[in-house]
Structure formats: C-alpha cells, structure tokens
Amino acid sequence: MTSREGLIQQAKNVLEQNWLGYATKPAPRLYPHQWSWDSAFIAMAYAHYDSPRAIQEMRSLFEGQWQNGLLPHIIFNRAASDYSPGPEFWRVYRSPHAPQGVMTSGIIQPPVHATSILHIARQDPDEDRGLAFLREMFPKLKSWHAYLYNERDLEQNGLIAIRHPWESGQDNSPIWDQALSRIKIEAGMVPEYRRVDTDIVNVTERPTTAEYDRYAYLVKIFYENDYEEAQIFQSSPFVIQDVLFNTLLVQGNRDLSIIAQILGEESRLYEQWAMQTSNTMNEKLWDITHGIYFDYDLFSGQAIHAHVAAGFSPLYACVPTAARAELILANLNTYGFCPLDEVCWAVPSYDKLEPGYSPSRYWRGPVWININWVLYHGLVRYGFLAYAEHIKQAIIKLPSESGFYEYFDPDTGQGLGSESFSWTAALLLDLLLEEA
Ligand code: GLC
Numbered sequence: 311m312t313s314r315e316g317l318i319q320q321a322k323n324v325l326e327q328n329w330l331g332y333a334t335k336p337a338p339r340l341y342p343h344q345w346s347w348d349s350a351f352i353a354m355a356y357a358h359y360d361s362p363r364a365i366q367e368m369r370s371l372f373e374g375q376w377q378n379g380l381l382p383h384i385i386f387n388r389a390a391s392d393y394s395p396g397p398e399f400w401r402v403y404r405s406p407h408a409p410q411g412v413m414t415s416g417i418i419q420p421p422v423h424a425t426s427i428l429h430i431a432r433q434d435p436d437e438d439r440g441l442a443f444l445r446e447m448f449p450k451l452k453s454w455h456a457y458l459y460n461e462r463d464l465e466q467n468g469l470i471a472i473r474h475p476w477e478s479g480q481d482n483s484p485i486w487d488q489a490l491s492r493i494k495i496e497a498g499m500v501p502e503y504r505r506v507d508t509d510i511v512n513v514t515e516r517p518t519t520a521e522y523d524r525y526a527y528l529v530k531i532f533y534e535n536d537y538e539e540a541q542i543f544q545s546s547p548f549v550i551q552d553v554l555f556n557t558l559l560v561q562g563n564r565d566l567s568i569i570a571q572i573l574g575e576e577s578r579l580y581e582q583w584a585m586q587t588s589n590t591m592n593e594k595l596w597d598i599t600h601g602i603y604f605d606y607d608l609f610s611g612q613a614i615h616a617h618v619a620a621g622f623s624p625l626y627a628c629v630p631t632a633a634r635a636e637l638i639l640a641n642l643n644t645y646g647f648c649p650l651d652e653v654c655w656a657v658p659s660y661d662k663l664e665p666g667y668s669p670s671r672y673w674r675g676p677v678w679i680n681i682n683w684v685l686y687h688g689l690v691r692y693g694f695l696a697y698a699e700h701i702k703q704a705i706i707k708l709p710s711e712s713g714f715y716e717y718f719d720p721d722t723g724q725g726l727g728s729e730s731f732s733w734t735a736a737l738l739l740d741l742l743l744e745e746a
Pocket of ligand 1: 336341345346347348478479480481
C-alpha cells in the first residue's frame with residue numbers, strides 16, 4: 311500500500327504526464343485533446359497546488375466557446391492527428407457561431423465549469439489574481455448558462471435537454487438504449503468514420519459498433535442542420551432531459567450566483583434558474599416507486615427506467631427532500647449498488663441486478679471516480695457520513711491498489727479502459743488535498 315504522500319505524488323505525475331502545455335488531456339493515447347468536463351475536474355485538483363495552471367486549464371477551454379455560448383465538449387489539439395473522429399468529422403464551420411482559429415466539436419458536456427472556477431478562485435493564495443480570474447470568466451459563464459436556458463430548455467420548465475449520448479458524459483449508458491434503438495440504420499445513412507479507441511483499449515470495454523453508427527448518425531443531423539438548435543430538435547429522435555446534467559447545472563447556477571455576488575453583479579437570475587431546474591427535477595424526474603431520479607425522453611414522452619448510479623446524483627445539488635434522500639441512501643445500500651455490509655469497492659455505474667449489466671463495459675457497470683466523487687459530496691451534504699466515508703475510502707483505494715485507470719470492475723477493483731486517466735488522479739487529489 312502506497313503512503314498518502316506517495317499517492318499524492320503519483321497522482322500529480324499523471325496530470326504532469328498528460329499536460330499539453332496549455333491544458334491537460336484526459337489520457338495519454340485514448341484521449342489526446344482537451345475535453346470539457348474533464349478539464350473542469352482536473353482544474354479542481356490544480357487549484358490546490360498550482361493556481362496558475364488551474365486558471366490556464368479553464369482559460370484554454372473557454373477559448374473554444376462558440377458565439378452563441380455553446381461550450382464544446384472537445385477542443386482539438388493540432389499536434390494530435392491519430393484521433394478519430396477528428397475535427398473534420400464535425401463540420402462545425404457550417405455554424406455561424408463556431409469560433410475561428412480553434413477546432414472544436416459541436417456538442418456539449420455537463421456544466422461543472424462554474425463550480426470549478428469558483429473553487430479555483432477560492433483556493434488561490436493570491437486573492438487579487440483569484441478575483442481577476444472570476445471577473446474574466448464571469449461573462450463567459452453567463453453566456454454558457456444562458457445558451458443552455460435559451461436553446462435547450464425546450465419545455466420552458468428549467469430542464470435542459472441533451473441531443474447526443476456523448477453530451478451526458480456517460481457515452482454508452484443503458485439510459486440511451488431505447489432512444490438509440492429507434493434509429494434504424496439503412497445504407498448510406500451513417501457518415502464515414504473510423505475508430506481508433508479499440509486499437510488502444512480492449513474492444514469489450516468500449517461501446518459497440520451499433521452504438522457508434524448511431525453516434526455518428528446523430529452528428530450528421532447536427533451538421534446538416536448547420537447546428538441550428540431549433541431545427542435539430544425538430545429532426546432528431548434523440549432528445550433527453552438527463553438527471554446528471556441537470557443536477558450539475560443546479561449546482562453550477564448556485565456557484566455562478568456566488569461568483570456574481572463576489573463581483574458585485576446581479577445574481578438573482580442564477581438563483582432562479584437553480585430553483586426552477588431543481589423544482590422541475592423533483593416534479594418530473596423523481597420516481598417514488600424506485601427511489602431514484604430517472605431521465606426523461608422528450609421524443610417518446612416517457613420516463614427512462616434505467617437504474618443508473620447517476621440517478622442518485624441529485625443529492626450533490628441538494629435537490630431531494632430529506633425523506634427522498636433517505637430513500638436514495640437505502641437504494642444505494644442494496645446489493646445492486648454498494649451494500650456497506652459486504653465487500654464493495656464503490657458505486658457501480660449501473661445496477662448489478664439489471665439485465666445488461668456488465669462489470670467491464672464502460673458506462674454499463676464499471677465504477678467511475680467522478681460519479682463517486684459527486685455521490686460522496688451529496689452524501690456529506692445530507693449528513694450520511696458513514697456511507698460518504700466509505701465512498702471516499704474507495705476513491706482512494708481503487709487507484710492506489712489498481713492504478714489510475716479510467717474505470718474499475720465493481721467486483722474485483724481491477725482497472726479498465728485507459729491507464730493514467732486524468733480525472734481519476736485529479737479527483738483523488740481533490741479529496742486528499744482538501745483534507746490537508
Ligand atoms: C469518454 C467519457 C467522457 C469523457 C471522455 C474523455 O468519452 O465517456 O465522459 O469526457 O471520455 O475522458
């Protein structure tokens with residue numbers, strides 16, 4: 311067992327190894343560009359020991375922001391050419407909003423950025439620099455959140471819709487199965503694409519070809535509609551109100567409101583957004599029978615009954631009432647997730663008792679450190695300290711025993727996917743350095 315100091319050093323080395331000189335790639339070979347929510351998590355770690363780097367990480371990300379506020383999920387690294395699908399696949403030049411001189415994708419990822427940016431400023435030993443950073447980022451964050459409420463709040467009820475599985479950050483989660491199965495692939499429908507992920511990582515630990523065809527087809531809908539949101543939502547069969555995305559947005563709005571207050575700016579709008587999204591999640595996404603929040607499929611007009619760990623994430627933004635939170639805790643503490651009375655590493659991404667659960671296939675079962683980090687904070691916020699402590703110890707134990715992997719087998723703790731994965735290192739660092 312590595313010492314605490316040794317582990318901290320190893321985690322810092324992972325981030326150093328993945329540092330591109332202006333931002334941090336998620337993993338050495340599998341993900342050679344800058345990813346949006348990865349960077350926000352990574353910067354939270356830098357905030358504890360290298361504020362200038364944390365600032366640079368977020369600054370680089372926002373350089374790819376579109377004029378309509380869209381914050382793209384990938385900012386492509388010109389030096390990395392062996393990644394696919396690459397920048398040309400997205401054809402973002404068809405949008406009048408895409409930036410010049412920066413190559414980006416045309417979809418988004420969960421909005422953890424206001425939270426990360428507030429944390430960076432608060433940790434900065436140089437208070438003036440922290441304030442200047444908030445002042446610099448405030449207009450960009452405002453425009454990012456305004457984009458979400460102007461373009462993605464399709465029912466005007468505060469729930470933001472995603473238009474691609476990748477936008478959720480949980481690419482092949484069982485949540486998307488039904489919506490994707492609606493897409494019947496016919497000849498000529500799927501734009502040409504190449505996969506390199508399966509050259510790097512075991513094919514059984516990645517999404518299937520059937521899933522990839524549908525991911526690619528959805529991107530074609532986006533560029534054929536020149537990335538005009540209203541048009542896309544009219545033509546696409548994939549329109550989903552996602553629990554994790556909206557949870558992180560509730561917290562993001564609260565943090566944006568605090569940033570506004572620190573700067574002496576008007577903050578009420580962000581509080582209102584947080585309240586409205588949270589209230590509608592409680593009205594529309596909560597499922598009393600199962601004690602979990604479910605995603606909602608706007609195309610079919612039905613809740614998506616997938617028992618995923620992200621369904622418990624609203625704890626993180628204090629969305630559930632105390633009574634609902636008790637039900638969530640009881641649910642977490644069952645065999646399908648992570649019962650405390652048995653050897654249980656951490657919360658798996660998908661209920662082990664569901665058909666289709668796989669301990670090794672990406673978002674269909676493996677333990678992910680970021681989801682457990684979100685749940686840990688949620689459990690602390692409701693005072694569920696014993697369970698929270700268990701999760702925290704698991705977040706420390708998994709990388710220290712198995713390495714800094716992308717995800718882990720919930721039964722054996724074995725590392726899966728890419729090694730030297732940045733957010734695994736970063737969120738471990740955040741927990742350990744926060745203690746200090
Ligand atoms: C995968 C993950 C996504 C992450 C990206 C880069 O696509 O599903 O959440 O942002 O890899 O690490």
